Amino acid sequence: MTTVDVGIPVLRTGRSSMEGRPDVSDLVDRFGRTARDLRVSLTEKCSLRCRYCMPEEGLPPIAPENLLTAAEIVRLVEISVHHLGVREVRFTGGEPLMRRDLEEIIAGCAERAHGVPLSMTTNAVGLEHRAAALARAGLTRINVSLDSVHRAHFAALTRRDRLPSVLAGIRVAQHAGLAPLKVNAVLMRETLPGAVDLLQWCLDQGCALRFIEQMPLDADRQWARENMVDAAELLAVLGTRFDLKEIGREEPSAPAEEWLVDGGPATVGIIASVTRSFCEDCDRTRLTAEGTVRSCLFSDHEVDLRGALRSGADDEELAQLWRGAMWNKWAGHGVDAAGFVPPERSMGAIGG
Numbered sequence: 001m002t003t004v005d006v007g008i009p010v011l012r013t014g015r016s017s018m019e020g021r022p023d024v025s026d027l028v029d030r031f032g033r034t035a036r037d038l039r040v041s042l043t044e045k046c047s048l049r050c051r052y053c054m055p056e057e058g059l060p061p062i063a064p065e066n067l068l069t070a071a072e073i074v075r076l077v078e079i080s081v082h083h084l085g086v087r088e089v090r091f092t093g094g095e096p097l098m099r100r101d102l103e104e105i106i107a108g109c110a111e112r113a114h115g116v117p118l119s120m121t122t123n124a125v126g127l128e129h130r131a132a133a134l135a136r137a138g139l140t141r142i143n144v145s146l147d148s149v150h151r152a153h154f155a156a157l158t159r160r161d162r163l164p165s166v167l168a169g170i171r172v173a174q175h176a177g178l179a180p181l182k183v184n185a186v187l188m189r190e191t192l193p194g195a196v197d198l199l200q201w202c203l204d205q206g207c208a209l210r211f212i213e214q215m216p217l218d219a220d221r222q223w224a225r226e227n228m229v230d231a232a233e234l235l236a237v238l239g240t241r242f243d244l245k246e247i248g249r250e251e252p253s254a255p256a257e258e259w260l261v262d263g264g265p266a267t268v269g270i271i272a273s274v275t276r277s278f279c280e281d282c283d284r285t286r287l288t289a290e291g292t293v294r295s296c297l298f299s300d301h302e303v304d305l306r307g308a309l310r311s312g313a314d315d316e317e318l319a320q321l322w323r324g325a326m327w328n329k330w331a332g333h334g335v336d337a338a339g340f341v342p343p344e345r346s347m348g349a350i351g352g
């Protein structure tokens with residue numbers, strides 16, 4: 001076991017036990033799951049400071065030499081698709097738009113992992129200037145994080161007065177063909193009063209809205225289970241304006257449960273990540289901005305690919321390290337259990 005300073009906390013990385021693992025190429029684990037959905041964090045930097053995610057001063061910077069380059073990201077994405085059975089790639093962070101080489105990363109992945117959907121989770125600040133180029137580079141879809149359509153409320157939640165830029169970004173992205181555009185909102189006591197207006201705005205703009213229960217992944221460690229707004233409370237608030245009918249999940253591994261709004265066709269989703277965790281169907285694998293594989297949001301055990309890659313490992317050696325990381329994925333995170341200990345990295349440092 002070695003320790004590596006990854007610019008945020010000191011994390012545990014090490015070799016993984018392969019005991020009992022069948023000789024298959026896919027990213028299987030001990031609990032019968034296969035990871036096919038890759039989240040790639042591109043940076044720890046961000047243009048906002050959402051209270052449920054980042055500290056006021058931002059995350060400690062990752063040293064430039066510890067950050068994966070565009071070429072390294074493209075190579076690892078290609079390995080994940082061609083050697084490990086990944087079927088979908090989503091870029092996240094931090095804020096992916098903070099990387100000037102984002103278009104190069106997308107274009108490289110679109111070429112070398114041809115045919116695999118490439119999406120991005122973004123706060124959309126500045127997206128209006130880049131949406132067309134990103135679509136041309138091969139980005140297929142985006143999820144925009146937006147918690148309020150009231151300017152003062154948005155500024156209070158994100159500590160930045162950037163709502164106009166976000167709304168412009170959404171508009172331009174829709175025109176650029178980055179559709180269907182989904183909006184994600186973190187469910188908090190502060191966002192609850194504006195939830196009805198946010199849903200109405202999304203219905204008017206043709207965006208699919210999903211609320212996410214707040215997880216204990218804020219850098220400020222303010223999350224408290226007793227303050228958490230759960231799905232039932234949100235449904236009661238939305239029910240004051242809309243007629244909602246439960247229709248369930250789109251597919252077993254989809255985290256969101258969907259409700260038909262006013263008879264449809266529009267829907268609203270709720271990702272009850274805390275009260276109804278979906279660990280048994282989880283099909284995610286994560287690559288951090290520093291090039292470590294993380295098998296679960298909540299597990300601090302990471303396997304370092306960057307070191308191996310820079311020491312000359314070939315594609316199959318890197319693939320085997322990745323398989324080991326996922327084989328040792330735990331059954332579930334127990335986030336709603338008493339005594340749960342949050343991971344060292346916060347959401348912005350993992351890549352949500």
Ligand code: SAM
Binds near residue numbers: 143212213347348
């Ligand atoms: N900056 C981009 C954005 O905000 O979309 C991508 C990174 S952000 C960490 C990814 C997602 O994580 C966002 O949808 C954000 O709302 C969500 N998120 C951040 N902190 C969270 C928390 N404590 N609980 C639940 N979701 C969280």
Ligand code: SF4
Binds near residue numbers: 050093122
């Ligand atoms: Fe930045 Fe996204 Fe975290 Fe908000 S949720 S601070 S936009 S990384």
